[in-house]
Amino acid sequence: MARILVVDDEDSIRSFVHRALELDGHQVTTASDGAEALDKLIAEPDGYELLLSDIRMPLMDGIALALSAARDCPDMTILLMTGFADQRERASDLEALIHDVVTKPFSLADIRGAVDGALESRKAA
Template sequence: MARILLTDDEDAVRAFVKRALELDGHQVTAAIDGADAFDKLTAEPEGFDLLLTDIRMPVMDGIALALAAARERPAMTILLMTGYADQRERAANLDALIHDVVTKPFSLDQIRAAVADALSCGDARLSA
C-alpha cells in the first residue's frame, strides 16, 4: 500500500484519519503542522506517495506546505482538506499541483475514497 504524510493541527482529526488509513493498509506518518510535515518530508529518503494536509494550520499552512512539497517532491500526489470556504478558494489556484480538496467534516468512507482516488490518479500519472 501507500506511504502517506498526514498533516493536521487538530489531534482528533489527525488520529481519526491516521487510524482509518492504517486500517486500509497504508503506512501513515503524522505531522502536527506544515513545518513539522516539511521536516518529515525532507528527512524521508524514500519519500511519500501522498501528502494529505489540512489547509488552515499554524506555523506553515497547507498551501505553503503544498508549494514547498511540490518543489521538493514533484511526483508526489497532494490532497488538501479544509472546513473553510475561503481556504478552498485559495486552493483553487493550485490546480496544477494538487489532486483535490476534501471538505471537512468528512466521513470515514469519504476520506478513504478521496485517498484511494488520489493514489490511483498518482499511479496513473507516474505510469504515463
C-alpha cells in the same frame, strides 16, 4: 499500499485519519503542522506517495506546505482538506499541483475514497 503523510493541527482529525488509513493497509506518518511535515519531507524526499494536509494550520499552512512539497517532492501526490470555504478557494489556484481538496467534516468513507482516488491518479500518471 502507500506511505502517507497526514498533517493536521487538530489531534482528533489527525488520529481519525491516521487510524482509518492504517486499517486500509497504508503506512501512515503524522505531523501537527506544516513546518513539522516539511521537516519529515526533507528528511525523506522520496519517502511518501501521498501528502494529505489540512490547509489552515499555525506556523506553516497547507498551501505553503503544498508549494514546498511540490517543489521538493515532485512525484508525490498532494491532497488537501479544509472546513473553510475561503481556504478551499485559495487552494483552487493550485490545481496544477494538488489532486483535490476534501471538505470537512468528512466521513470515513469520504476520506478513504479521496485517498483512493488520489493514489489511483498517481498510478495513471
